[in-house]
Amino acid sequence: MTDTTTLDLGPQTRVVARLAGAVTDDQLSASTPCPDLAVRNLLGHLLGLSVAFRDAGRKDLGPTTDTDPGSALPDLGPGWREELPKVLDEVAEAWRAPDAWTGMTRAGGLDLPGAVAGAVAVNELVIHAWDLAVATGQPYAPDPAALQMSYDFLRAAADDDDRGGGIFGPVIPVPDEAPMLDRAVGLSGRAPGWRP
Numbered sequence: 001m002t003d004t005t006t007l008d009l010g011p012q013t014r015v016v017a018r019l020a021g022a023v024t025d026d027q028l029s030a031s032t033p034c035p036d037l038a039v040r041n042l043l044g045h046l047l048g049l050s051v052a053f054r055d056a057g058r059k060d061l062g063p064t065t066d067t068d069p070g071s072a073l074p075d076l077g078p079g080w081r082e083e084l085p086k087v088l089d090e091v092a093e094a095w096r097a098p099d100a101w102t103g104m105t106r107a108g109g110l111d112l113p114g115a116v117a118g119a120v121a122v123n124e125l126v127i128h129a130w131d132l133a134v135a136t137g138q139p140y141a142p143d144p145a146a147l148q149m150s151y152d153f154l155r156a157a158a159d160d161d162d163r164g165g166g167i168f169g170p171v172i173p174v175p176d177e178a179p180m181l182d183r184a185v186g187l188s189g190r191a192p193g194w195r196p
Helices: 010-021 039-058 080-094 114-136 144-158 180-187
Strands: 104-107 110-113
Touching: 010 039, 010 080, 010 114, 010 144, 039 080, 039 104, 039 114, 104 114, 110 114, 114 144, 114 180, 144 180
Parallel strands: none
Antiparallel strands: 104 110
């Protein structure tokens, strides 16, 4: 990523909000492609990461940007159906500011260049939306620009011996002719054919 890379997260955050809004209460305990995370935990993670990356984009550093996302099992409060779409709108708005993508910021307790933090945010929104869609049996078409940024980010991380500090599982081989979403999912360490 370079300091000139920017993307409007709004189209992808709206996709995430639509998927989350269609989740029924009965589906909250369903399994997801994320080991140890039920749908409710995945939604809690999406809420937490959206708050963290909203604040990272605003360069409003503090507890929300310092917390390791793996430090506790995320869960949902009673007002999550109203809170999640609101925070998704806020994260998109924060990253519309050109200076969100420049300089340094912090997310998950890690200091990152703004462009890298933005790419991580996009990747989280693209891949976890896929997790949510397949876990709840919903069709999923990510924002094409967000998918491209996610794919490029994951492809670069695939060559990293550390694989992003252990945040990704081993790459799942996917044919070169497969759709880009399937290839991105495989690069993230998930099997594109996963079903509950």
